Amino acid sequence: DAGVIQSPRHEVTEMGQEVTLRCKPISGHDYLFWYRQTMMRGLELLIYFNNNVPIDDSGMPEDRFSAKMPNASFSTLKIQPSEPRDSAVYFCASSPKTGAAGNEQFFGPGTRLTVL
Amino acid sequence: DQQVKQNSPSLSVQEGRISILNCDYTNSMFDYFLWYKKYPAEGPTFLISISSIKDKNEDGRFTVFLNKSAKHLSLHIVPSQPGDSAVYFCAASSISNFGNEKLTFGTGTRLTIIP
Numbered sequence: 001d002a003g004v005i006q007s008p009r010h011e012v013t014e015m016g017q018e019v020t021l022r023c024k025p026i027s028g029h030d031y032l033f034w035y036r037q038t039m040m041r042g043l044e045l046l047i048y049f050n051n052n053v054p055i056d057d058s059g060m061p062e063d064r065f066s067a068k069m070p071n072a073s074f075s076t077l078k079i080q081p082s083e084p085r086d087s088a089v090y091f092c093a094s095s096p097k098t099g100a101a102g103n104e105q106f107f108g109p110g111t112r113l114t115v116l
Numbered sequence: 117d118q119q120v121k122q123n124s125p126s127l128s129v130q131e132g133r134i135s136i137l138n139c140d141y142t143n144s145m146f147d148y149f150l151w152y153k154k155y156p157a158e159g160p161t162f163l164i165s166i167s168s169i170k171d172k173n174e175d176g177r178f179t180v181f182l183n184k185s186a187k188h189l190s191l192h193i194v195p196s197q198p199g200d201s202a203v204y205f206c207a208a209s210s211i212s213n214f215g216n217e218k219l220t221f222g223t224g225t226r227l228t229i230i231p
Binding site for chain 2: 039042043050056091095103104108110
């Protein structure tokens with residue numbers, strides 16, 4: 001199994017530009033999560049999907065951020081327009097259908113975004 | 117509002133000694149807790165977990181302790197090895213909140229093992 005795949009691994013862009021981050025979850029996993037890691041706030045959940053349907057987007061910081069999951073094997077996180085304060089590492093994670101014992105999430109390697 | 121707190125941003129421990137990483141939480145609805153380990157340029161990977169019905173879970177060199185009354189958990193690594201140098205994240209979930217698939221993470225503790 002290739003694990004969770006994210007692209008690109010690094011993205012450098014200028015303020016005002018549109019940024020699209022991509023994620024391919026582990027096959028068969030029902031849940032997909034987008035996180036942002038910063039020094040001050042650690043790992044913040046932005047949004048997550050269950051069977052391609054957004055369940056909770058309360059962590060999305062502003063309307064500039066949007067996420068889609070058009071099918072079970074692909075998701076995007078878009079920032080438009082981007083700002084320097086969006087610079088962070090963005091992680092995608094997936095997990096199988098949960099049981100009563102709780103769930104383990106499997107993370108991708110992350111995309112390091114730098115907005116100049 | 118940081119519901120899961122890791123108040124020590126960094127910790128240095130000599131090889132062979134015990135490493136103790138701490139985590140506090142404020143939400144009494146949390147009923148499942150996990151520790152993740154993260155190496156540079158990689159995503160976090162699951163390490164160990166504990167349900168609120170237990171107060172201890174052990175897996176090899178790693179043991180997690182849960183004190184529900186104090187809303188505190190800790191991760192013990194013994195003996196510590198150089199490969200344990202990483203950032204450790206504490207996470208929590210609640211079955212009553214969107215099921216238990218949603219994890220709330222702390223800010224992480226960077227552990228450095230000194231040879």
